[in-house]
Amino acid sequence: MVRPAPAGRTNDADGTPRRARRPLGDRLAPFVLLLPAILIILVFRLWPLALGVNFSFTGDGDRDGTSVGFDNYVELFDDPVFRIALRNVGWLVLLLPVAVAIPGLLATFIFLRVPGHRFYRSVYFFPAVLSPVIVGSIFNLLLAFDGPLNRVLGAVGIAPVDWLGDSKVAIFTVVGVHVWATFGMALVVFLAGFATLDPALLDAARSDGASLPQVIRHVIVPGLSRTIQFVFVTTMIGMLTSMFGLIFVMTSGGPGGSTYLPEYYIWIQQGQLNRPALASAASTVLFLLMLVVGLAQVALLRRSGRED
Incomplete structure (x- = not known):
């Protein structure tokens, strides 16, 4: 027997109740609420980005405002300093897992309530509130050739290292300082992710006799997969x-341009050499690099998550 449709509903041919269409205002409400955010993204993000990309195809100096095609991009990739900056981006990608693993492991120990975890939580976050100028100035003193760190190394029989003056070491020094100064924010994100982790899974793993590395690999990492993706990208x-702040204070791009990154190169071209079109081209390359690397990271992390 086919039930009669309730008030406000009609039946399909097979007798299945069909919901009445919602009023137009109800259907448009979500789009109206999203409209301010969409307008902000369009006006303050996408439109300036499009203007910058368009500007990168114009000239500088005597050719200001005239179309030059891909000349700026050809000049970019012919510039050995910009190629060094791209090489350093490659080093950043290789060092990224370390930069993510450090706050991830520290957050794990805090979540597992190691002795003093409350104290560590506040101490680990403290560097994140310091200005890059302050951080760079402090480490300039600590890492000077005749500074405290090299004196400690000398006391144990290790030759001093020119942390900021050796072109083979300087970029890793600056990256290490950056990781120290910023991992507190990633730590907070990881701790927020731990709040969503099912404690029953941890209890089950402990009951089965799983070691800490096994708990991390088989429980924590899969449970925090989305958090890990977010931390990787950010x-x-x-x-x-x-x-930029650390590079400017600690090395000024030296020695020999070995600590250049695209953002520092952009500032030099725009702020020092007055070449805004070339700087726009470098900005476009930087945007594409971030887009490609970010999408590749998310794809790899999702695939590894499915394999686990």
Whole structure:
């Protein structure tokens, strides 16, 4: 027997009740609420990005405002300093797992309530509130050739290292300082992710006699897969766009341009050499790098999560 449709509903041919259409205002409400955010993204993000890309195809100096095609991009990739900056981006990508693993492991120990975990939580976050200028100045003193660190190394029989003056070491020194200064934010994100982790899974793993590495690999990492993806992407973006202050204070791009990154190169071209079109081209390359690296990271992490 086919039931009669309730008031406000009609039946399909087979007798299945069909919901009445919602009023137009109810259907448009979500789009109206999203409209301010969409307008902000369009006006303050996408439109300036499009203007910058368009500007990168114009000339500088005597050719200001005239179309030059891909000349700026050809000049970019012919510039050995910009190629060094791209090489350093490659080093950042290789060092990224370390930069993510450090706050991840520390957050794990805090979550497992190691002795003093409350104290560590506040101490680990403290560097994140310091200005890059302050951080860079402090480490300039600590890492000077005749500074405290090299004196400690000398006391144990290790030759001093020119942390900021050796072209083979300087970029890793600056990256290490950046990781120290910023991992507190990633730590907070990981701790927020731990709040969503099912404690029953941890209890079950402990009951089965799983060791800490096994708990991390088989329970914590799969349970925090989305958090890990987020931290990977945001940490990479931070490395590519937030190291200017440290580079400026600690090395000024030296020695020999070995600590250049694209953002520092952009500032030199725009602020020092007055070449805004070339700087726009470098900005476009930097944007594409962040987009490709971010999408590749998410794809790899999702695939590894499915395999686990």
